[in-house]
Amino acid sequence: MNGTRTPTAAPAARAPRTRRAVLKPQGVLLAVLLVAACVAPFQLVPFRVFQLTMVLVYAIAVLGLDLLVGRTGQISLGHGGFFAIGAYVAAVLLDRWDVPYPLTLPAALAVTFVLGFALGIPALRLRGLYLALVTMTIAIFLVPLLKRFESLTGGSMGLTLTKPDAPAWTGLAQDQWLYFCVLLVTGGATLAVAGLLRSRVGRALAAIRDNEAAAEVMGVRLSRYKTLAFAWSAMLAGAAGCVNTWVIAFVSPDSFTSTLSIMLLAGIVVGGLGSLYGPLLGGAFVFFMPTMSQGINQAAPGVISGLLIIVIMYVAPTGLAGLAGRASAARLARKK
Amino acid sequence: MADFIQQLVEGLGSGAIYASLALALVLIYQFTGIVNFAQGELAMFSTFIAWSFVQAGVPFWLALILTLAVSFLGGMAIERIVIRPVEGAPELTLVIVTLGLFILVNAAAGWIWSFLIKDFPSPFPESALHLGGVSLNYSTLGVLGVVAAVMGVLYALFRFTKIGLAMRAVASNPASARLSGVRVGRVLALGWGLAATVGAVSGVLVAPVLFLEPNMMGGVLVYAFAAATLGGFDSPLGAVVGGLVVGVAETLAGAYVGAIGSDLKIGVPLAIIIGVLLVRPQGLFGRAAVERA
Numbered sequence: 001m002n003g004t005r006t007p008t009a010a011p012a013a014r015a016p017r018t019r020r021a022v023l024k025p026q027g028v029l030l031a032v033l034l035v036a037a038c039v040a041p042f043q044l045v046p047f048r049v050f051q052l053t054m055v056l057v058y059a060i061a062v063l064g065l066d067l068l069v070g071r072t073g074q075i076s077l078g079h080g081g082f083f084a085i086g087a088y089v090a091a092v093l094l095d096r097w098d099v100p101y102p103l104t105l106p107a108a109l110a111v112t113f114v115l116g117f118a119l120g121i122p123a124l125r126l127r128g129l130y131l132a133l134v135t136m137t138i139a140i141f142l143v144p145l146l147k148r149f150e151s152l153t154g155g156s157m158g159l160t161l162t163k164p165d166a167p168a169w170t171g172l173a174q175d176q177w178l179y180f181c182v183l184l185v186t187g188g189a190t191l192a193v194a195g196l197l198r199s200r201v202g203r204a205l206a207a208i209r210d211n212e213a214a215a216e217v218m219g220v221r222l223s224r225y226k227t228l229a230f231a232w233s234a235m236l237a238g239a240a241g242c243v244n245t246w247v248i249a250f251v252s253p254d255s256f257t258s259t260l261s262i263m264l265l266a267g268i269v270v271g272g273l274g275s276l277y278g279p280l281l282g283g284a285f286v287f288f289m290p291t292m293s294q295g296i297n298q299a300a301p302g303v304i305s306g307l308l309i310i311v312i313m314y315v316a317p318t319g320l321a322g323l324a325g326r327a328s329a330a331r332l333a334r335k336k
Numbered sequence: 337m338a339d340f341i342q343q344l345v346e347g348l349g350s351g352a353i354y355a356s357l358a359l360a361l362v363l364i365y366q367f368t369g370i371v372n373f374a375q376g377e378l379a380m381f382s383t384f385i386a387w388s389f390v391q392a393g394v395p396f397w398l399a400l401i402l403t404l405a406v407s408f409l410g411g412m413a414i415e416r417i418v419i420r421p422v423e424g425a426p427e428l429t430l431v432i433v434t435l436g437l438f439i440l441v442n443a444a445a446g447w448i449w450s451f452l453i454k455d456f457p458s459p460f461p462e463s464a465l466h467l468g469g470v471s472l473n474y475s476t477l478g479v480l481g482v483v484a485a486v487m488g489v490l491y492a493l494f495r496f497t498k499i500g501l502a503m504r505a506v507a508s509n510p511a512s513a514r515l516s517g518v519r520v521g522r523v524l525a526l527g528w529g530l531a532a533t534v535g536a537v538s539g540v541l542v543a544p545v546l547f548l549e550p551n552m553m554g555g556v557l558v559y560a561f562a563a564a565t566l567g568g569f570d571s572p573l574g575a576v577v578g579g580l581v582v583g584v585a586e587t588l589a590g591a592y593v594g595a596i597g598s599d600l601k602i603g604v605p606l607a608i609i610i611g612v613l614l615v616r617p618q619g620l621f622g623r624a625a626v627e628r629a
Contacts, residue, residue: 075431129371130613132431133561136373137606140558144599258554262439269432298451302443309436313429314421 037183041176050247051287053179056186057244059283062267063189064236066282069265070274071197072229073209078135080260081142082112082234084253086241091159091251092152101164105185105242112238113231120230121223131230139261146253158252161245182243189236190279196232205229237264263290266305269312341470343591344584349476350559351583352483353542357553357560358567358575359490360535365569366507367527370419370430374437376553376560378414378532379539381441382407384449386540387456387548396459400540404533411532412525419528420521445550456543479541486537487576490530503527555602559586562605565612568622577620582608 041049065079089111090104099107119138146153153159166177196202204225207215216222245251263286271282290301297303357379364372372378382403389399414437422433460478464471494500505513506523514520538560539553546552563582567574582605590601612619 069428073426073428075428077435129427129431130565130609130617132373133371133565134606134609134613137558137561137602137609140554141600141602141606144602148600262435265432265435266439297447299443299446302439303447306436306438306440306443309439310418310433313433313436 041179046173046175049175049179053175053182053247054287055280055283056179056182057240057247057283058264058267058286059279060186060189060243061237061240061264062271062282062286063186063193063279064233064240065264065268066271066273066275066279067193067196067205067236068229068233069268070272070278071202071209072205072226074226074230075129075132075265076135076230076233077132077258077261077265078137078139079234079237079264080256080258080262081135081139082116082237083241083244083260083264084139084142084146084251084256085115086112086238087245087251087256088146088153088241089238090242090245091161094161094245095154095159096152101246104245105239108238108242109235112241113235116231116234116238117227119234120227136258136261139256139258143253143257146256153253154251156253158250158255161249163249164246178247182247185239185243189239193236194276201225201228263305266309269309270305338468338470341468343587345470345472345476347584347587348580349473349479349583350545350587351563351580352480353538353579354556354559354563354583355576355579356483356486356534356538356541357556358563358579359487359572360531360538361560361564362567362569362572362575363527363531363534365564366572367503367524368419368423369427370434371569372437372531373431373434373557374441375531375535376557377438377441377445378407378411379535379556380548380550380553381445382410382532382536383456383539383543383548383552384445386536387449387454387543390457396457400459403540404536407532407536408529411529414532415525415528423524442550449550451550454548456540456548458544475544482537482541483576486534490534490572499523499526558602559583559605562608564619565609566619568619570623571619571621574619574621 040052044052061079061083064082065076068074068076086108089108090101093099093104093107094101119134147156163174163178164181165174166172170177172180197205204215204220207218207220208222208225212222264282267282267286268278269282270285271280272278289305293300293304357376360375360379361372364370364375385406386399386403389402390396394402418433418437419430422429458475460473460475462474464473465477466472492500494504502513502518503523503526505516505518506520506527510520513523538556542556543552546556559582560579563578564575565578566581567576567578585608586601586604589604
């Protein structure tokens with residue numbers, strides 16, 4: 001009995017030990033981060049606030065991708081596509097029907113969840129490889145598709161919207177208000193994912209990642225959990241797309257090319273697969289790396305992320321966050 | 337009717353190009369169980385090398401031979417340097433590494449040769465052969481001829497040479513092959529070299545049509561994936577048949593289905609991939625995998 005349970009039992013058995021030992025520093029770090037996140041927009045110039053907001057936007061998408069790649073061991077090269085769908089759902093609702101913008105979020109969530117579920121069914125019944133193929137093709141196919149339905153999507157020109165203003169009672173500037181809206185969504189998504197991972201479902205996902213055959217033997221319904229993980233993951237990418245529309249107030253097909261999907265994947269690999277802070281670091285990578293390296297050469301972002309991906313897979317498969325985690329684990333081991 | 341046959345021949349022409357890239361994918365998959373997402377980019381890089389030779393005044397066919405030689409060595413080097421360290425790692429790791437290679441090679445080509453679109457010379461005459469109401473471009477016929485020749489050489493290599501036998505042994509059972517004295521590591525490198533060479537052929541053939549630029553092979557790769565999925569990832573013959581079918585389906589759908597047109601043609605390989613996965617996941621010529629835990 002014990003033998004067959006190992007894949008799920010192992011993380012569960014490890015959890016209490018790390019929790020007891022690391023709870024304090026981790027809790028402190030989390031509190032510091034939260035305070036910093038709340039104070040930052042009042043201390044920084046609007047452009048920096050905008051940059052932070054964008055990091056949080058990408059962090060949501062990377063969080064979604066991590067749920068699939070880092071926690072369930074499946075791969076998607078099409079999350080840029082779900083990001084685009086979320087962005088377009090919000091944009092079309094705002095542009096066409098003047099829907100109040102908070103309501104665009106549930107709409108974007110619903111649409112991307114359903115699409116993710118529908119796509120997950122054919123692709124996930126099979127090996128992860130095919131999922132990569134199908135998702136990559138979909139992300140590529142989406143761009144001409146968006147251009148085709150011009151009356152709704154604005155074609156290649158895209159849609160230009162107006163940014164939401166902060167309600168008068170808050171006394172916040174527009175950029176600060178947007179920042180807090182996005183922070184709320186990012187925080188909510190992180191809490192939801194953390195809760196999910198701590199539940200029975202999270203253990204099932206980990207079992208699938210570690211050994212599919214063993215997980216199935218233990219009674220984990222592979223197709224069900226894989227499809228659900230894919231749908232949730234797509235939904236988070238859609239949420240990121242939706243808040244992206246709030247912040248940028250502009251969508252066009254060419255801002256969602258297959259490069260975005262690959263950058264998101266690069267983000268989670270660099271940030272750290274299957275870790276708490278990985279998505280945040282990954283979001284920062286997705287936003288800052290291209291803008292900072294573009295000055296060297298137009299091709300520099302590609303060369304840097306390509307090299308980083310390969311090197312990180314060799315030396316630190318758990319990314320930046322994993323390196324920090326390993327360092328603290330080594331310190332703990334030495335103490336004992 | 338003549339128009340239909342015309343479209344059919346053109347479909348076969350583009351199908352042959354997809355077939356050669358699909359063949360490169362299948363070669364690597366057979367030896368290493370890796371689907372090389374960077375295959376198209378490697379082909380693009382080889383095509384840029386060929387372009388540089390031609391720019392330097394080397395005659396086309398000599399430039400092609402030099403390019404194939406460089407690609408072969410490059411493919412072997414990549415296997416040694418990039419893939420060997422993660423050999424036997426989980427599929428997820430392998431996919432991510434080949435994706436890293438994809439980004440790296442794409443950007444490196446942009447860095448070296450810039451992202452500007454370049455003309456690539458076609459080795460075949462511009463004119464066409466008229467048969468009945470159908471005009472067959474010499475370039476289409478040339479593409480079909482070159483791809484057929486590549487298939488022939490590969491078949492002969494695998495069927496009649498000692499190296500080919502060793503390669504087949506490694507593909508079917510690496511452990512037993514190693515025990516019988518086959519240098520498995522060397523064969524794997526050889527497989528990557530061959531795949532890079534076959535891919536380079538597809539790049540050189542497609543470049544006069546699509547124009548040469550770093551993102552040239554992105555679309556072709558999707559078609560090649562559809563071809564390999566349709567034919568079965570473990571069947572070289574399937575890759576060829578799959579490539580031709582995908583090429584014809586794409587051309588006919590673009591020409592006769594109004595809703596698809598030329599802009600949404602990329603939906604055809606998507607539909608083929610999803611359809612095959614739902615109905616016959618192992619592909620037409622593939623063997624269904626039975627997994628043992």
